Amino acid sequence: MNLNFTKYFILFSMWLCPLIAIGQAQLLILDAETKVPIPEVEIQISRGESYISNQEGKVQLEIQNKSQASLTHFGYWEKVVQLIPDQVNTIELKSKANNLAEVIVSGFESERPLLEQAASVSKVSEANFHRFNEISPVHAFNTKPGVRFEERAPSSYRISIRGSSLRAPFGVRNVKVYWNGIPFTAPDGTTPLNILDLSNMEEAEIIKGPAGSIYGAGNGGVISLTSQQDIAENKLETDLSIGDFGMVKYRLGLDQQLENGNISTSYVRQKSDGYRDHSAMDRKVLQVTGNFFPSAQQTISTQWLYADLNYEIPGGLNADQLEENRQQARPGSAEQNASILQKSLYGMIMHDYTFSESLTNQSTFYLNATDFENPFNLDYKKETQYGYGGRTKFVWNDHWADFPVRVIAGGEYQFSNTSAQNYGNRGGKADTIRFGDDLITTQGFLFQQLEVDWTSQWRMTVGMSENFSKFDINRNIDASTGVPYAAKRKFDPVLVPRVALLGKLNDYSALHASISAGFSPPTIDEVRTNEGTINLDLEAERGTNYEIGYRSHFGQDRVNFNITTFYFQLDETITTYTNEQGVVLFRNAGATDQKGMEMELDYWLQHCEMAWLQEVHLTHAYTGHFFKFKDYAQDGEDYSGNDLTGVAPHTLINQLDLKSRPGLYFNFTHQFVDKIPLNDNNTVYQDAYHLLNLRMGWRKQWNAQWNLEVYSGIENLGNESYSLGNDLNAFGGRYFQPAPKRNYYGGLKVTYQY
Numbered sequence: 001m002n003l004n005f006t007k008y009f010i011l012f013s014m015w016l017c018p019l020i021a022i023g024q025a026q027l028l029i030l031d032a033e034t035k036v037p038i039p040e041v042e043i044q045i046s047r048g049e050s051y052i053s054n055q056e057g058k059v060q061l062e063i064q065n066k067s068q069a070s071l072t073h074f075g076y077w078e079k080v081v082q083l084i085p086d087q088v089n090t091i092e093l094k095s096k097a098n099n100l101a102e103v104i105v106s107g108f109e110s111e112r113p114l115l116e117q118a119a120s121v122s123k124v125s126e127a128n129f130h131r132f133n134e135i136s137p138v139h140a141f142n143t144k145p146g147v148r149f150e151e152r153a154p155s156s157y158r159i160s161i162r163g164s165s166l167r168a169p170f171g172v173r174n175v176k177v178y179w180n181g182i183p184f185t186a187p188d189g190t191t192p193l194n195i196l197d198l199s200n201m202e203e204a205e206i207i208k209g210p211a212g213s214i215y216g217a218g219n220g221g222v223i224s225l226t227s228q229q230d231i232a233e234n235k236l237e238t239d240l241s242i243g244d245f246g247m248v249k250y251r252l253g254l255d256q257q258l259e260n261g262n263i264s265t266s267y268v269r270q271k272s273d274g275y276r277d278h279s280a281m282d283r284k285v286l287q288v289t290g291n292f293f294p295s296a297q298q299t300i301s302t303q304w305l306y307a308d309l310n311y312e313i314p315g316g317l318n319a320d321q322l323e324e325n326r327q328q329a330r331p332g333s334a335e336q337n338a339s340i341l342q343k344s345l346y347g348m349i350m351h352d353y354t355f356s357e358s359l360t361n362q363s364t365f366y367l368n369a370t371d372f373e374n375p376f377n378l379d380y381k382k383e384t385q386y387g388y389g390g391r392t393k394f395v396w397n398d399h400w401a402d403f404p405v406r407v408i409a410g411g412e413y414q415f416s417n418t419s420a421q422n423y424g425n426r427g428g429k430a431d432t433i434r435f436g437d438d439l440i441t442t443q444g445f446l447f448q449q450l451e452v453d454w455t456s457q458w459r460m461t462v463g464m465s466e467n468f469s470k471f472d473i474n475r476n477i478d479a480s481t482g483v484p485y486a487a488k489r490k491f492d493p494v495l496v497p498r499v500a501l502l503g504k505l506n507d508y509s510a511l512h513a514s515i516s517a518g519f520s521p522p523t524i525d526e527v528r529t530n531e532g533t534i535n536l537d538l539e540a541e542r543g544t545n546y547e548i549g550y551r552s553h554f555g556q557d558r559v560n561f562n563i564t565t566f567y568f569q570l571d572e573t574i575t576t577y578t579n580e581q582g583v584v585l586f587r588n589a590g591a592t593d594q595k596g597m598e599m600e601l602d603y604w605l606q607h608c609e610m611a612w613l614q615e616v617h618l619t620h621a622y623t624g625h626f627f628k629f630k631d632y633a634q635d636g637e638d639y640s641g642n643d644l645t646g647v648a649p650h651t652l653i654n655q656l657d658l659k660s661r662p663g664l665y666f667n668f669t670h671q672f673v674d675k676i677p678l679n680d681n682n683t684v685y686q687d688a689y690h691l692l693n694l695r696m697g698w699r700k701q702w703n704a705q706w707n708l709e710v711y712s713g714i715e716n717l718g719n720e721s722y723s724l725g726n727d728l729n730a731f732g733g734r735y736f737q738p739a740p741k742r743n744y745y746g747g748l749k750v751t752y753q754y
Contacts, residue, residue: 023062023063023064023085023086024060024061024062024063024085024086025060025061025062025063025067025083025084025085025086025087025089026058026059026060026061026087026088026089027043027053027058027059027060027061027069027083027088027089027090027091028057028058028088028089028090028091029041029053029057029058029059029071029091029092029093030057030090030091030092030093031076031092031093031095032092032093032094032095033094033095033102035092036057037053037055037056037057037058038053038057038073038075038076038093039053039054039055039056039057040052040053040073040608040609040610041053041057041059041071041072041073041076041093041609042071042072042073042609043059043061043069043070043071044069044070044072044701044704045061045063045067045068045069045070045083045704049061049062052609052610063083063085067082067083067085068080068081068082068083068703068704068705069081069083069704070701070704071091071093072609072701073093073609074096074607074609074614074615074659075095075096075098076093076094076095076096077093077094077095077096078701079091079093079094079232080232080233080704080705080753094230096125096127098557098604099508099553099557099560100113100114100115100551100552100553100560100562101113101114101115101507101508101553103115103123105117105121105123105205106205106224107119107121107205107207108207108211108213108214108449108461108463108498109214109393109395109408109410109449110406110408110449110451110461114551115504115508115509115510115551115553116459116502116504116510117502117512118459118461118500118501118502118512118513118514119207119211119500119512119514120146120207120208120209120547120549120564120566120598121205121206121207121208122144122145122146122147122205122206122208122600123203123204123205123206124137124140124141124143124144124203124204124205124206125203126202126203128140128143129198129201129202129203131655131657131667131669131695132667132669132693132695132713132715133241133243133695133713133715133745134198134239134241134249134747135198135241135243135247135249135270135272135745136151136154136155136198137149137198137201137204138150138151138157138724139669139693141159141204141206142653142671143619143621143653143655143669143671144206144600144621145598145599145600145621145622145623145651145653146161146162146208146564146596146598146623146625147159147160147161147206147208148160148161148648148651150724150725151724151725151739152723152724152725152726152727152737153274153276153279153281153311153312153313153314153737154272154274154279154280154281154311155194155281155283155309155311155340156194156311156313156340156725157193157194158725159175159193159220159223160220160646160647161175161206161208161209161220161221161223162208162209162220162221162566162568162594162596162625163594163625163627163644163646163647164219164220164221174189174218174219174220174520174541175191175218175220175221175222175223176211176215176216176217176218176221176222176223177191177193177222177223177224177225178215178222178223178224178225179196179200179201179225179226179227180225180226180227180301180303180348180350181348181350181362181364181391182303182346182348182350182364182366182389182391183366183389183391183412183414184225185218186385186387186414186416186441187387187389187414187415187416187441187442187443187469188416188418188439188441188471188523188524188525189217189520189521189522189523189524189525189526190523190525192342192344192370194283194309194311194340195283195285195305195307195309195342195344196225196285196305196307197251197268197270197283197285199227199251199253199266199268199285199287200225200227200266200285200287200305201225201226201227202226202227202228202229203225203226204223204224204225204226205222205223205224205226206221206222206223206224207221207222207223207224208221208564208598209221209516209518209545209547209566209568210496210498210516210517210518210543210544210545210568211498211516211518212465212467212496212498212516212517212518212519213447213449213463213464213465213496213497213498213516213517214408214447214449214463214465214498215447215465216412216443216445216447216465216467216496217443217467217469217519217520217521218518218520219518219519219520219541219543219568219570220520227287227289227303228255228264228289229291231255231256231257231262231263231264231291233255233257233753234255234256234257234753234754235253235254235255235751235752235753235754236253236254236751236752236754237251237252237253237254237255237749237750237751237752238250238251238252238253238749238750239251239747239748239749239750240747240748241745241746241747241748242745242746242747243272243743243744243745243746244740244743244744244745245272245273245274245275245740245743246271246272246273246274246280247270247271247272247273247745248270248271248272249268249269249270249271249747250268250269251266251267251268251269252266252267253265253266253267254266258292260292260293260294261290261291261292261293262290262291263288263289263290263291264287264288264289264290265286265287265288265289266285266286266287267284267285267286267287268283268284268285269282269283269284269285270282270283271283274312274314275327275738275739275740275741275743276314276326276327276328276329276738277314277327277328277329277334278312278313278314278329278333278334278338279311279312279313279314279329280311280312281309281310281311281312282309282310282311283307283308283309283310283311284307284308284309285305285306285307285308286304286305286306286307287303287304287305288303288304289301289302289303289304290302296354297353297354297355298351298352298353298354299351299352300349300350300351300352301349301350301351301352302347302348302349302350303346303347303348303350304345304346304347305344305345305346305347306343306344306345306346307342307343307344308342308343309340309341309342309343309344310339310340310341310342311339311340312333312334312337312338312339313333313338313339313340313376314328314329314330314333314338314737315329315330315332315333315338315377315734316330316726316727316730316734316735316736316737317330317734317736317737317738318732318733318734318735318736319733319735319736322736322738326721326738327738330377330734332377333377335427335428336375336376336377336425336427336428337375337425337427337428338375338376338377339374339375340372340373340374341372341373341374342370342371342372342373343370343371344368344369344370344371345368345369345370346366346367346368347366347367347368348364348365348366348367349364349365349366350362350363350364351363351364357397358396358397358398359394359395359396359397360394360395361392361393361394361395362392362393363390363391363392363393364390364391364392365388365389365390366388366389366390367386367387367388368385368386368387368388369384369385369386369387370383370384370385370386371383371384372384372385375425375428375429375430376425376530377425378425378530378531379422379423379424379425379434379530379531380422380423380424380425380429380430380431381420381421381422381423381530382420382421382423382430383418383419383420383421384418384419385416385417385418385419386416386417387414387415387416387417388414388415389412389413389414389415390412390413391410391411391412391413392410392411392412393408393409393410393447394407394408394409394410395407395408396408400452403452403453403454404452404453405450405451405452405453406450406451407448407449407450407451408447408448408449408450408451408463409446409447409448409449410446410447411444411445411446411447412444412445412447413442413443413444414441414442414443414444415440415441415442416439416440416441416442417438417439417440418437418438418439418440418441418524419436419437419438419439420436420437420438420439420528421433421435421436421437421477422434422435422436422530422532432479433477433479434479434480434532435475435477435478435479435480435532436475436476436477437473437474437475437476437528438472438473438474438476439471439472439473439474439524439528440471440472440474441469441470441471441472441524442468442469442470442471443467443468443469443470444467444468444469445465445466445467445468446465446466447463447464447465447466448463448464448465449461449462449463449464450462450463456504457503457504457505458501458502458503458504459501459502460499460500460501460502461498461499461500461501461502461514462497462498462499462500463497463498463499464495464496464497464498465495465496466493466494466495467493467494467495467496467519468491468493469490469491469521470488470489470490470491471488471489471524471527472486472487472488473486473487473488473524473527473528473534474486475487475534478532480532487534487536489527489536491521491540494519494540496516496517496518496519497516497517498514498515498516498517499514499515499516500512500513500514500515500516501513501514508552508553508554509550509551509552509553509554510550510551510552511548511549511550512547512548512549512550512551513547513548513549514545514546514547515544515545515546515547516544516545516547517542517543517544517545518541518542518543518544518545519540519541519542519543520540520541520574521540521541522535522538522539522540522574522586526538526574526586529584529585529586530584531585533585535585535586538574538586538587538588539572539588540572541570541571541572541573541574542570542571542572543568543569543570543571544568544569545566545567545568545569546566546567546568547564547565547566547567548564548565548566549562549563549564549565550562550563550564551563555603558603558604558607559601559602559603559604560600560601560602560603561600561601562599562600562601563597563598563599563600564597564598564599565596565597565598566594566595566596566597566598567593567594567595568593568594568595568596569591569592569593569594570591570592570594571590571591572588572589572590572591573588573589573590573591573592573629573632574586574587574588574589575587575588575589575645575680575729577634577729578727578729578730578731587634589629589632589634589639589680590629590630590631590632590633590640591629591630591631591632592627592628592629592630592632592644593627593628593630594625594626594627594628594644595626595627596623596624596625596626596627597622597623597624598621598622598623598624599621599622600619600620600621600622601619601620601621602617602618602619602620603617603618604616604617604618605617605618609661610661611661612660612661612662613658613659613660613661614659614660614661615657615658615659616656616657616658617655617656617657617658617659618654618655618656618657619653619654619655619657620652620653620654620655621651621652621653622650622651622652622653623648623650623651623652624649624650625644625647625648625649625651626649627643627644627647628641628642628643628644629641629642629643629644629680632680634680637680637681639680639681642677642680642681642682643677643682644677645677645678645679645680645728645729646676646677646678646726646728647676647677648673648674648675648676648688649674650672650674651671651672651673651674652670652671652672653669653670653671653672654669654670654671655667655668655669655670656668662698663698663699663700664696664697664698665696665697665698665699666694666695666696667694667695667696668692668693668694669691669692669693669694670690670691670692671690671691671692671693672688672689672690672691673688673689673691673722674688675687675688676726678726678727678728678729678730678735679728679729679730679735680729684733684735686722686723686726686735686736687722689720689721689722690718690720691716691718691720691722692716692717692718692720693713693714693715693716693717694713694714694717695711695712695713696711696712696713697709697710697711697712698710698711704753705752705753705754706750706751706752706753707749707750707751707752707753708748708749708750708751709747709748709749710746710747710748711746711747711748711749712744712745712746712747713744713745713746714742714743714744715740715742715743715744715745716739716740716741716742716743717742718742719741719742720741721738721741722738722739723736723737723738723739724737724739725737725739
């Protein structure tokens with residue numbers, strides 16, 4: 001019996017041994033783009049041992065069967081892999097893009113390294129978003145030269161790219177926004193950016209200046225937002241953050257890989273009482289993403305987004321009210337329940353198809369529906385809207401004679417139908433109807449672009465779009481006249497050309513220059529105002545932009561430098577003014593001359609994965625916008641030669657980032673904003689201010705499965721009195737929308753990878 005027991009024990013041990021045996025594994029770690037070996041990668045395996053790759057990107061380690069390893073490096077995104085014993089495991093890491101030759105952007109629909117882009121393009125990465133309080137994208141966008149993101153109340157956004165907020169009393173105007181490839185800007189020119197949570201935008205690309213040759217109407221520029229696309233592992237995530245003024249935000253997320261694809265879901269809720277009286281907000285966002293790979297030639301992606309947003313509008317204050325109590329709301333705002341209530345649903349599908357090595361296509365189609373209510377001090381607006389649209393582009397790479405060429409061609413079409421009613425406001429409730437309209441808006445354009453590499457150093461780009469737009473306003477209720485009527489506006493087809501030239505001086509520096517035209521028709525909200533008038537005389541803005549820039553990276557890729565100068569001439573500039581009832585109206589203002597310079601410098605003082613202090617990173621960004629009115633006279637006043645309203649002549653950003661091997665990190669941001677003229681005759685200014693923001697935290701990973709991050713921060717560390725967005729040309733001196741003084745926040749993130 002003892003012999004049998006010994007025999008069975010030996011056989012069982014031999015069977016079990018492969019499951020628990022210690023084996024050898026060799027890792028070869030490469031850059032996913034260049035296939036160059038990566039030294040100083042830290043590898044942590046399931047049992048807790050830690051290794052570092054050598055100068056050849058190799059490391060030898062002992063593992064158990066089915067061991068997992070976590071790979072981290074300051075210049076690359078973290079990756080978790082399953083190791084196979086007794087063979088070479090080749091692992092590719094995706095670069096975080098530390099120099100301009102590695103930063104890949106898709107400006108003007110041509111995916112290339114930033115160093116090779118003949119355009120002024122900035123990229124806001126996930127790391128940029130996560131160095132501030134993660135309740136808003138405002139501060140991350142404001143680190144980029146030429147960009148000003150404003151938030152007059154929680155979720156009340158306004159974006160200015162090179163001064164384009166002049167015609168935006170509220171919301172986002174004159175800037176075209178895309179989200180995951182779909183046009184997020186409606187055909188009527190409005191953009192519901194405030195329905196998105198920060199988790200719905202993993203990164204952003206910003207094209208500064210007219211980009212109509214590819215993206216249609218808009219003189220300000222283009223913002224392309226992208227949520228998470230690559231799902232490298234299965235994981236569960238939960239985030240919680242809290243802060244002053246009753247701020248609470250939590251998120252639940254799930255990423256799941258499938259046999260031929262993946263799916264991701266995210267639910268976020270954010271609430272706050274607000275810094276000022278009557279400035280509370282409550283937003284709930286659900287996003288579901290699916291990526292499917294039916295064959296090697298095609299990818300199908302789908303996005304569903306539902307947002308329920310409710311925020312209060314405190315309104316602008318005059319100088320006396322600001323001095324008395326900067327946290328008060330405008331008199332009447334609370335009594336009339338001035339607020340936004342908006343429910344939106346978006347559904348989209350994208351299809352990528354590779355016909356051959358030289359020809360590809362990407363097509364996107366979307367549907368959306370919105371229920372919108374806006375009680376205001378003077379009226380009560382209700383709208384229901386549905387719309388649809390799509391975009392398609394073909395990319396063809398070929399050689400003509402000895403010259404490599406890239407041809408890009410496609411089109412975009414959008415339609416929206418809105419039922420809009422304006423009522424009286426009696427104590428925050430809709431009263432008697434004043435007027436009601438059915439609004440139909442369509443816009444579309446075709447675009448073509450040719451890129452020719454004349455030599456290995458010089459590339460020329462020529463592009464053009466043909467644009468069509470119209471709107472119909474059918475007034476079926478008019479309480480003042482009792483007579484329904486219709487108004488239509490069809491804009492003549494507009495050709496928008498662009499010519500650009502890129503010259504690579506060497507492998508680490510390049511010059512770029514361009515001449516581009518732009519146009520921007522008035523939005524339907526600018527033609528149809530809240531007091532009931534319809535201004536069909538409002539003309540489209542037209543402009544021409546001249547630009548030249550230089551980019552370089554040097555010092556063993558530790559230093560990046562970027563400078564752009566431009567001159568933008570704009571005719572029929574649309575500006576705002578406010579009547580005695582406080583209603584914002586619009587008019588054409590002759591012309592403006594806009595000269596500017598934008599510069600960015602970043603460098604690493606310390607860059608070593610094996611050191612205790614792994615990273616010391618400094619960034620500086622300067623914006624000089626010297627914008628003037630030209631030939632602008634209204635109501636007997638001549639504003640020619642005045643500074644452009646709402647534009648700071650000088651802005652400076654300084655950032656310091658520290659990262660340590662134990663997981664501690666430190667992010668510090670200083671922003672200087674020069675004084676800003678708040679009216680066209682330059683008699684009222686917002687004072688210059690310095691804004692200091694700080695975030696610090698600790699990240700830790702256990703057993704290649706659990707990730708933990710704990711963080712805290714301080715906004716407006718210097719306790720500055722300032723406005724992060726003002727009302728321009730406001731009646732009664734109500735210019736000021738005061739921002740919070742010093743405030744604190746903190747949070748916790750937990751991720752489980754399975």
